[in-house]
Amino acid sequence: MELINRKEFDxxxxxxxxxxxxxxxxSEGICLVAGKAGSDESFMLQRTDKKPYLWKNELGPSIYAKTRGCTRLVVFYREKxxxxxxxSGGLIRV
Known part of the structure; x- marks a missing residue:
């Protein structure tokens, strides 16, 4: 998985x-990951200081998805x- 800046992610x-x-x-918060169906390539939204962008609750990623025209956002809980x-793992496949 690759970290990419907000402009490129958007x-x-x-x-x-x-x-x-x-x-x-x-454990640190909620991160946002995107990929293309049928591909193993995936990306995580990064902050300006090159670290992963983390929210404190599900509301942030939900608003992000809505304002970008995404009709579906899957939330996974991996607190441990x-x-x-x-x-290092990429998108979660279900």
Whole structure:
């Protein structure tokens, strides 16, 4: 998984290039991950200081998805994992 800045993440999500959006709750907070269906490539939203962007609750990622035209946001709860574990693993497949 690759960390990408908000501008690039927004562009890819709004254009439909990334069509799978997941909010994953980890021990540090909730991170936002996007990927393309049928591909192993995935991206995590990063802050300006190059660290993963984390929210305190599900409302932030939900608002983000709505304002970017996403009709579906999947939320996973992995509180026992760290954001670094998610970064090394990619999208969660169900």
């Amino acid at each position: 562009r890819r999500v709004t254009s439909g290039e990334l069509d799978t959006l997941q909010a994953i709750e980890v 994992l760290s954001v670094n574990t998610i970064l």
